[in-house]
Amino acid sequence: MKLNNSTLDQLSPEVSVPAYDRSILRHGIVHIGVGGFHRAHEAVYTHQLLQAGGSADWSICGVGLREGDRAMQQVLSQQDHLYTLIELGADNTNVLSVIGSITDFLFAPEEQDAVIEKLASPQVKIVSLTITEGGYNVDDNTGRFNESHPDILYDLENPQQPRTVFGYLSEALDRRRARNLPPFTVMSCDNLPENGHVARSALLAFANLRNAELASWIDAKVSFPSSMVDRITPGTNDKHRQWLTADYDLEDGWPVICEPFYQWVLEDDFCNGRPEWEKVGVQFTDNVAPYERMKIRLLNASHSAMAYLGYLAGYRYTHEVMADERFSHFIRSFMDEDVTPILGEISGIDIPVYKQTLIERFSNPQMGDQLARLCMDGSSKIPKFLVPTVQTLVNEGRPLSRVAMIIASWALYLRGQDEQGQHHEINDPMAARLKSAVGDRGNLTPEFLGMSDIFGTTLASSSDFEEAFDAALDKLETNGVFAGLQSLQDA
Ligand code: NAD
CATH class of the missing domain: 1.10.1040.10 (N-(1-d-carboxylethyl)-l-norvaline Dehydrogenase; domain 2)
Structure with missing residues (x-):
């Protein structure tokens, strides 16, 4: 049976499914870099909060910036953005859940303006990132932003048709500023020491190259909480897909596999509100x-x-x-x-x-x-x-x-x-x-x-x-x- 909204109530009782009404959810979060880890971590905490009766204002719109994200966009759109989380226990137990917190996905190379407008929309209050350790375009030794990267130069020349995360974020923040809207929080969930500081200095460096006034607005208004994120999430392979179909009669184009353990320690620094993630185990702190x-x-x-x-x-x-x-x-x-x-x-x-x-x-x-x-x-x-x-x-x-x-x-x-x-x-x-x-x-x-x-x-x-x-x-x-x-x- 193909995984989508219409088959949720026919799935094996061993597979838990969203108990909330997905049709009324609003996108409070845009996530850039919807790979395995985001779908095993932030999207799961957000799903658990919705399962616990959390506010409908906090569902996730996924965004992929790279050609490699096209496949994820296609798979997720065919299954109403649902996917199966498979937790593999060391004692051979498996826990299966269909996760419903992602309700849309935009493939940026083909809909640049739609992505910028989504980021600029008043409803969006957090933009989270898993763009890998290398995605911040920073020299590890000097901490300096690489200003001469060809994609950065391209984005400075073409602010309405960006390629990089910095191009998208600064154009969207500029539109919010022009429209007198509050900014969004930029929340890095990559494995970087002081990931919030890294995200902040990279975005400010880019914004400064573009427009000093925009940079000082970002500096004054946008928050960049740091976080410690943890859940080992290996890549999915065909064996997992075949096993789901054979044992659970569930056809999912891109399930996620992960360990049962998960942890998220997060700085409580959000300039435009946040979900009550503490209700589902996120540890908020002043110093992560x-x-x-x-x-x-x-x-x-x-x-x-x-x-x-x-x-x-x-x-x-x-x-x-x-x-x-x-x-x-x-x-x-x-x-x-x-x-x-x-x-x-x-x-x-x-x-x-x-x-x-x-x-x-x-x-x-x-x-x-x-x-x-x-x-x-x-x-x-x-x-x-x-x-x-x-x-x-x-x-x-x-x-x-x-x-x-x-x-x-x-x-x-x-x-x-x-x-x-x-x-x-x-x-x-x-x-x-x-x-x-x-x-x-x-x-x-x-x-x-x-x-x-x-x-x-x-x-x-x-x-x-x-x-x-x-x-x-x-x-x-x-x-x-x-x-x-x-x-x-x-x-
Ligand atoms: P993945 O390969 O499944 O997904 C990576 C995503 O990052 C893709 O959507 C890709 O397009 C995007 N991306 C890569 N470089 C980019 C760039 N320069 N700009 C914009 N987007 C870019 O990988 P994953 O397993 O989801 O891991 C992603 C990151 O999550 C890791 O690099 C790490 O920082 C963090 N993380 C992963 C794990 C894990 O076990 N997989 C655990 C903790 C933290």
């Missing part, structure tokens, strides 16, 4: 930075470590990596000995319990979380997830062998071949430059660590780190990942 730091440095950095070391060793999924004691020991030591001592206190969080939960989440065999997904875009992930930890370890004279091993495994992964000789693509906007930096072993260490936009300057100027990195490269190249990990355990 310690939570973000904890999550990014423990969860995301461990993901990157598992990804490059595991991929080189021949593994393809996180649970395979975690089932190997050599890896789980390494990840545990990295979290306990490298990250925890420099994290500081995080009020309300029991760090040992948090780390134990992470180990269990990484090990969930049902998830099938692909290392390839975690390997993508290292040039924007490593600087945010790992480099700050390494810089502190260097500055405090702490042991460097584990973090050097992780960075060395990224460098070797960038050569495009695992230890069995299997080739892989390097999926990264900086792929050409990264590949060239790791091509010549004789020069690899200074050339790779010398990329100051990725590593800053601390790593390249530390002889201790250079030595640890070089030694890790030698171990991995000569004896392989397993022996490399073993040598750390024996040390």
Whole structure:
């Protein structure tokens, strides 16, 4: 049975469905970047609030800015923007829910003005983003907005037909300003330290290039709450679609799979109102930075470590990596000995319990979380997830062998071949430059660590780190990942 409004009351009783009237919902939120994560996180919290009798003013209109979003627009429009959330428990239990909080989707390349007008409409009070870590167009080292990106130059020349998120947001905010409407809140839900600050400085930098008065209006009126977002959401594949059809007689073109765990800590800074998400478990706070730091440095950095070391060793999924004691020991030591001592206190969080939960989440065999997904875009992930930890370890004279091993495994992964000789693509906007930096072993260490936009300057100027990195490269190249990990355990 095809999933849509008319079949909701015929679905298997094991699948929960929206109990609210979707026809009366209004779009208080526009979300840009409707991938797997948004549909497993913000859209789910918003759905749960509607299930609990929350206000009809807060449904979501999805927007896709990239060619790659065309498929999502087509699939969702064929099923009245409904989709199935499949929570895969480690104990083999599955919880299935049809999510109804997204009620429209606009594909921006084909309806630019409709997107700008939607963003400018008085009903819209929040614009949320999951545009990936690299989507903010900011140099990780200097924090500067890349003003010379061709799409940015295009948007400055063509403000009514933008391509980038900054072009859309500033044109819509400019129309709101001209119409004497209040602005919307810009809410980043990407995995970035201080994601609200990053979104704010990027948008202000763009707006300043366009019109200084608009920039100062945004500066004064728009709020950019930071958040810590968490729910592991691997990519959907055909097996999930086929399984839904075979076991539940449910045809869904793009279900979402995720783990049962989810968390959202959000700064309570909304210039134009917000849903009562606290009623469904969102934790509002004045200072989200310690939570973000904890999550990014423990969860995301461990993901990157598992990804490059595991991929080189021949593994393809996180649970395979975690089932190997050599890896789980390494990840545990990295979290306990490298990250925890420099994290500081995080009020309300029991760090040992948090780390134990992470180990269990990484090990969930049902998830099938692909290392390839975690390997993508290292040039924007490593600087945010790992480099700050390494810089502190260097500055405090702490042991460097584990973090050097992780960075060395990224460098070797960038050569495009695992230890069995299997080739892989390097999926990264900086792929050409990264590949060239790791091509010549004789020069690899200074050339790779010398990329100051990725590593800053601390790593390249530390002889201790250079030595640890070089030694890790030698171990991995000569004896392989397993022996490399073993040598750390024996040390
Ligand atoms: P996805 O590939 O399913 O979707 C990515 C979306 O981002 C797409 O709609 C794409 O068009 C859009 N996008 C990418 N670059 C863009 C750009 N420059 N401008 C505008 N839009 C752009 O990925 P996902 O799993 O939904 O993850 C998206 C982001 O969510 C991650 O990068 C991360 O910051 C955050 N996140 C993901 C997870 C997870 O487990 N998947 C967990 C926590 C946070």
